[in-house]
Amino acid sequence: MTGLTGFLLRRVAGAVLVLLALSVIVYAVFYVAPGNVAQIVCGERCSPQQVALVHDKLGLGDPLYLQYAHFLQGIFAGRDFSSGTGVVHCSAPCLGQSYRTDEQVTDLILGKLPVTGSLVVGAFALWLLIGVGTGVLSAWKRGGMIERLLTWLTLAGTSTPVFVIGLLLIIILCSTLQWLPFPQYVPFTNDPQQWFWGLLLPWFSLALIESAKYARLTRSSMLETLAEDHVRTFRAYGLTERAIVGRHALRGAVAPVIALSALDAGTMFGSAVLTETLFGIPGIGQQLVQSVRTVDLPVVVGVVLTTGFFVVLANAVADVLYAMADRRVVLS
């Protein structure tokens, strides 16, 4: 157990470093990036005097390191912001306040997290299912028509951007055939059934694109394993090809799949933008794009940190899973 504890401690330390690095990078990027924040916040037709006022209000006059120090202070000790009529307190893990809307970033992200979470978790499950399932089937039926068909389908899936697949699915399934309701996000807590049906297509589109990767990877790893000696043992003991492929080869193939899927699931929190946009799912990805467009630094930092958090988390989970799957590998 000491191994696991040590591992966790190292991971937490690593995570803090990663998040700090991310925030520094975002601050740096926004420092060099073009675009006058105060002007954007104030509106295009603000007078220079008004812009200056907004500039001061946002603390943009401070040197960059001071701005960053305030940001860190907010995270560890909380901060106060002016609301005009009074003062709003933003307590300890305070990621700041949106330049644009004065909303607290923490609230904003917490509000969007279940949305993107629903999307990612469902899509993740589905793409693993489709991907690994297809991979297994094509390793088992290698050389046959089925495998060829599956290969072509998954490749077609990867070669098509999500907005093309997604829109096609919407037009065919929702608009023309009317088999499915138009996708939309309904919180799980409101109505689990609507939540499910509303997210089915987004899940599916994401899964179609990602699954090819997993299908091919699974298949390739399985073929590797099938060439190993131990597979011969099971053949010599009368196991069916299905059992050999489905159990023994699959287990050997699972390592890279685990390693990759966690990373993909983690990054998906920030990169599901296109899917979110197309399907009108008000998640973190969409928020990020909007905030980047409006140079809303606190929100961007918040979103990037959230994504970073999930990437780190997913990677740690993957490492543990991986060590569990292949005991020859030790956690480092």
Next chain:
Amino acid sequence: MSEALLTTGAGAVTPAPGGRLFWRRLRAQRAVTAAAAVFALLVLVALAAPLLTALEGQDPNAYHPTLVDSASGGVPIGAFGGISGEHWLGVEPQTGRDLFARIVYGARVSLGVAFVATLIQVALGVALGLFAALGGRWADQIVSRVTDVAAALPMLVITLGLLAVAPASIPRPVLITLIIAGLGWFGTSKIVRAGALALKTVDHVSAARLSGWGTWAVARRELLPALAAPVITYAVLLVPSNVVAEAALSFLGVGIKPPTPSWGQMLTDANTWYQAAPTYLLLPAALLFVTVLSLTVIGEGVRTALDPRAASRLRVGTGKSLEEKVS
């Protein structure tokens, strides 16, 4: 790709020096030859774009407002997206630009950027993955943390930063390639790290270490060949995502400068047009698909050819006998 291929390779399992054997096993796979031909054709088309368009007599950027129906949004006039003797594949909606010319020119950008980016991604990913797996605990920590940072940074933010700092003198395709490569290496690195960790304990790797090879030589000689299969498989799939990434970058303003066409951009633009002008969407989609398919077949062939066991051991004791085929 298919079992027939694997087994054709089997016939050739007679001793021959490594490299030659590899080529022989590769060439013995008919589908690989076919795929390689298709791929070579695509590359040729890309290279010969000016020639081909000259042959057709069209310019990829010339507008033909008269060939589209302005009132209905700019649908090409005529059947199948305006296919005619002059416009072999029809014209683009709204602009009336020649699709054939745009597609062959688009191949240059798409294949070029996607390929070089894939190569860089794979090189980076392999190097860092091996470094993480073999370089000790610290190396692993560092690489893993860098991976986390890279994976968590959204393309949009990177792009913003790069737009600001990249000097205008850097050619666009180079910039794009770098951005795409910089954002997409960690999948390979993850796969390589996972594979290397598992392989590290195998006796033949130990034997190589004892032979006196340094860590990196061991990695190159023992680990890389074994990791080639998953890496190649994955790399092939990086190509389409890189093509799409190039399109996404042009959305963000660092893509290839208009009016230079690319498949990714065409796909993006054609998105809503599939009902009104299906060829506009289908052509780039089909080409991308063919590219990926041919690469997959080639990758699969390389994988098979690299593994001397694949042919003879894969089907040990399975019912489908090869004996008849060989004898």
Next chain:
Amino acid sequence: GPEGGGAGNAGAGASGTPHQGGALSVLNNEAQTDFDPARLYTSGGGNVPSLVFRTLTTRKRAGGAEGTKVVPDLATDTGRPNADATVWTYTLKDGLKYEDGSPITTADIKYGIERSFAAELSGGAPYLRDWLVGGAQYQGPYKDGGKGLASIETPDARTIVFHLNKPEGEFPFLATQTQFAPVPKAKDNGTKYEEHPVSSGPYKVVKNENNGEHLVLERNPNWSASTDPERKAYPDTIDVRSGLDQAVINQRLSASQGPDAAAVTTDTNLGPAELAKVGADKQLAARVGTGHFGYTNYIAFNPNVKPFDNPKVRQAIAYAVDRTSAVNAVGGSSLAEPATTFLPNQKAFGYTPYDLFPAGPSGNAAKAKELLKEAGYGDGLTVTLTHSNAKGGPKGPEVATALQDALKKAGITVKLQGLEGNDYNDTVASVKKEPGFFLRGWGADWPSGGPFLAPIFDGRQIVKDGANFNTGFLNDASVNSEIDEINKLTDLTAAAPRWGALDKKIGEQAVVVPLFHPVYKRLVGKDVKNVVISDWTGVLDISQVAVK
């Protein structure tokens, strides 16, 4: 302003008489992130906001050109000017109440306007700051020590008087903006006010999720239809969902499945690819409304940059442009009309047709070449066109490449410089960084020539260290004085033709080349009745829509 909402002559939707009741659903692309009346910058009080905020005046809720008129709302009339139109007086109607039943007073309107000067609540139109006496220095009620803005007087609870720097005959138009909505001081909690703004209109906000992403509006029981002849308020509830993809919105509206049958959109146009489909389907076509919003897309030159200092070069380009290609680039003749005048082609703006450098539908390359030769560029010319990277937009790469191709025929080699959204806005509005040759657009804050011509061509409006819209640095005394003269007119029908004449006069300088005016095609659900699209906003007016 520089960006536009949307325009109108309607005639879409289900036939039959509209009835009260039912639930209207609004499917939008952009979220209503701002719901504070101080921060909103909407033409004519906006759409969803105008259901909650009543203002001193409002736009007439009628289709087509009729809708460009301004009518009283909270006030008994559209305002009583003094002789030189520098003092405007309004009186409130009787029995006006907020959603909580408390009475609406002129002090609240004054307070609402004062708030909009606070840095925390910036974002609105610039006119109050420019027009009100002392406006340029005022920093809002949170910093004035309770003194308030002296140029707004409220002698009693029903009367309000505005003192202006100079004559402004179009003040009634300004009074339609949401800054003129009453805000009870006691309920003001600064930046948080938008979470629950106090309604003076027919609906109140009962839910505002995710910063305007999902709004639910219900009837305000304290609103009385008798004081508000403009807003019909047929549906019982209005559900506004945003963040939807435009293509998906149109798909949903055309499918009109379930609740989507009673759905409309206030911000999504039919796209070019969808037009083809609508054209082929009669039933669908009947559900499309067409609108116009005063907006012009044009080429802007910076005469301080060579070779655009040479009028001949500018004229050559004006001759060379291919408006058909440019129009096609934004969706074809159904979605844009070629423009040769700067003013939008509507009567309210004072539209006076002219075509000073006739390029025909596809450009006059010969004439352009001739002019270039005269200008000393007989061997051709290479220039850089700056555009926005926003795909599909009227200032985006599509229009830029269309122009590039057209100018090529005239021997002008165009290099394209695409800038990311913010960068683009920043660059083209900066006196220091302004490029020589770029794409630009201008929309009306209200349907009149004033807000259309003054910011762009009034030399006194050149802003040195802020956002500048007089991109051609035109500072012509005769133009400036004519603007002042027209502004004095309180008879808007008399003012209109003079704006038109001024437009033509400015056009001779060729500091801009008008390209096209956008047209708006809006699809509605199959159960939607009483579709009204005015030429003021170009979008369908929610306050008129019925679903029963």
Next chain:
Amino acid sequence: MTEPLVEVTDLGISFGAVRAVDGLSFTLRPGAALGVVGESGSGKSASAYALLGLHRGTGARVTGSIRVAGVDVGSASDAELRALRGGLAAMVFQDPLSSLDPYYSIGDQIAEVYRVHRGGSRRAARARAVSVLDRVGIPDAARKSRSRPHEFSGGMRQRALIAMALACEPRLLIADEPTTALDVTVQAQILDLLHDLRQSTGLGLLLVTHDVGVAAESVDEVLVMRAGRAVERGAVGAVLGAPTDPYTRALLSAVPRIPPGAPPQTPFAPERRSSSIAGRAEGVDPVEPHAGSGAGEAANVAEPHADRGAGNCASGHARSAGESEVEGAAGASPQKAEGAADAGDVVLRAAGLRKAFGRGRAAFTAVDTVDLTVHRGETLGIVGESGSGKTTLGRMLVGLLEPSAGHVSRTGTVQMVFQDPVSSLNPRRSIGESVADPLRAAGRRDEAAIRARVGELLERVGLDPDRYDSYPHEFSGGQRQRVGIARALAAEPTLIVCDEPVSALDVTTQAQVTALLAQLQRELGLALVFVAHDLAVVRQVSDRVAVMRQGRIVEEGEVEAVYGAPKDPYTRQLLAAVPALDPALAAARRAARRELRGGDTPEPRPDREEVAVA
């Protein structure tokens, strides 16, 4: 039961141009046991595979007819074949270390196989797995059944495979070198188990082995193979007692042995054994070329031992088996024995080595406080029961495994010959390249020189240098092991840790290899740590020997002393278990062992370990 269990007629197997088996015919009745012996690469494994139809789909060409338990293997359908495999006839593979799935626990793998043929619940199958593991002598079977293969020692894996084969109570057991990785006590136990099963259940046994002693102990009939053909066949007593074929004679003569009948306590006379070897080797036809290996060479090798002079050894001929080598070596460098204590000559010193696997409650100490010193030019033999930590110790010595405690200091390069020849060769590399590895690592670039050197090395370990470009899977078990040895030699190390280097080799090749090692030792002052379970071989090659048990060295000393007068009871036990060449004697000893275990139950008692010590 008139129908034979196995009926093979005119079997031929070719891999491309290699004719591995040619015109082989034999039958086997239920309850009978046939031993297949023969030199490495003679086609024993290939024939065994054919019985289960395992060549299907591999590109190998199989001719002739095979009937096993009434199934015509050549024409059987997939389903019939599956029913045959594991259910009617089970196979124990030669490479136990690579033959198990690394991802599943041993118990699960056995249970899975059991359920395929016998059905039943998962629990029942697991219980069955534990019971068979117990039967093959895995200590603490219930707990160990949850381990994965990499947590098992070589011998334990081999037993796991045997357990798997026995799980479904097949009618035929094809055992391909089933005891190569086992120490003599466990080997004896396994062989007894098989013997009992034959008697009680009528199990037919096809035992492939290179170890004539093992064959003598456990089969009724033997088939001697050479170069793919049967050279001699008959009752075990007859063939071993009065071989007619010269090759058989050569084979028998090369067997290193601790004199039969000699009680372990009694020091044996080396002279007698050596001369007997030489005498028997004389009849061998010296020129009988064969691709894989060479009995001819083996015969040549055996010859010089007629007189066991050091001079002969130095004459360039590899020495053959026999204790004479050790003495010869000692004679050639008389200072060695004394110099053993000389610290200046120490090439490896290990102090307080400990290795524990796992953590907390699951912790297991595989090697416990071991101190070792190896001198230049010296051979340290390590013997010990399976699972006693020999491999673990060896890996720590060369630095492939970090010790949990203690310290190892080495001088010069160290090499290791791995216990598992399959996993120690990169499947993607030709064996020539694998052998060339150390050369290239040392910076040699001259292709021709490298090839020449590799060819030379291959030749020295008895492989055809022309097979430089063949891949590991194209070799027999023994051939792969030799590749591993050649690779270790290529590095010209100061010390080689050989983990069971010759256990997979037939005696003639074994003799060749040990002779080669001895020669190099002499020429280069090479030090060897020789891990083996074969006491005779260890004795033959070692100067000193250490006996390991449960992670500790229980006895260490000069060979003569340990073999002559073992102090530890465990050592005595080991020596008693050495198989005898004479079947009659073997039967007698089996009976004695059974007595020792108390009763003639075919089931060995679960507390085998105590028995072994007692």
